[in-house]
Amino acid sequence: MDKEELMQTAITARKNAYVPYSHFAVGAAVISADGRVFSGANIENASYGITMCAERNAIFAAACAGVREISALAVVADTDGGVAPCGACRQAMTEFMGAQTPVYLGNLHGTIDTTTVTELLPGAFNKEDMHNA
Numbered sequence: 683m684d685k686e687e688l689m690q691t692a693i694t695a696r697k698n699a700y701v702p703y704s705h706f707a708v709g710a711a712v713i714s715a716d717g718r719v720f721s722g723a724n725i726e727n728a729s730y731g732i733t734m735c736a737e738r739n740a741i742f743a744a745a746c747a748g749v750r751e752i753s754a755l756a757v758v759a760d761t762d763g764g765v766a767p768c769g770a771c772r773q774a775m776t777e778f779m780g781a782q783t784p785v786y787l788g789n790l791h792g793t794i795d796t797t798t799v800t801e802l803l804p805g806a807f808n809k810e811d812m813h814n815a
Contacts, residue, residue, distance in 0.1 A: 683713055685796070688756040689788045695721035695736065696758055702726060708759045710736035712744050715751040720744040737771035741778055752778045756786040756794075764788050764795035772803040 688711050696709025703726050711721040722739025737757050744752060755775065759765035764787030767775070775785070781800040788794045799806070 683717070683719065685754070685756065685784070685786045685794055688713060688719070688754060689758060689786055689794055691719055691721050692736075692740075692756040692758040692788065693790070695723050695740070697723075699723035699736070700725045703728070703730070706759065708736040708757065708765065710740040710755065710757045712740045712752045712755045714744055714749040715753050716749075718744070718747070718749065720747065720749070735768060735771050737767050738774050741771075741774050745778060750778060751780075752783065754784045754786065755779065756788060758788040758790065761789045764793050767802065769803075772799075773806065775799050776803060776806045776808045 691711035692709040695711060696707050699707035701707050708724040711719060713719050720740050720743040722736045722743055724736045726733045757765055757767055776799060779799045782798050785797050785802060786794050
């Protein structure tokens with residue numbers, strides 16, 4: 683699956699966003715190392731602290747299916763440029779994605795910026811740090 687197809691999956695997932703408060707719908711899709719695709723949308727709650735982002739919903743859906751290695755992630759929103767993941771999502775990426783795993787940041791106007799997990803979160807705290815405790 684190429685980045686355009688993965689982005690289209692994220693755009694489709696975005697249609698399922700539940701955003702009655704912010705009205706800022708986001709969709710995401712990941713592809714596992716074995717080629718399976720999982721998607722997610724952001725789901726808000728009146729208690730904002732338990733709102734879940736699209737990126738983490740997609741990553742966690744893959745994890746719930748037994749995936750432990752994600753090969754790419756695409757995220758999309760109705761923004762001027764490619765939408766950037768929040769800090770919590772960036773940290774979640776480090777658990778299942780390698781440092782150089784591609785992350786595609788898109789919008790509804792066809793923009794797809796390509797970056798990596800390390801570029802999004804340099805110096806991330808990760809599972810290797812836990813082995814030093």
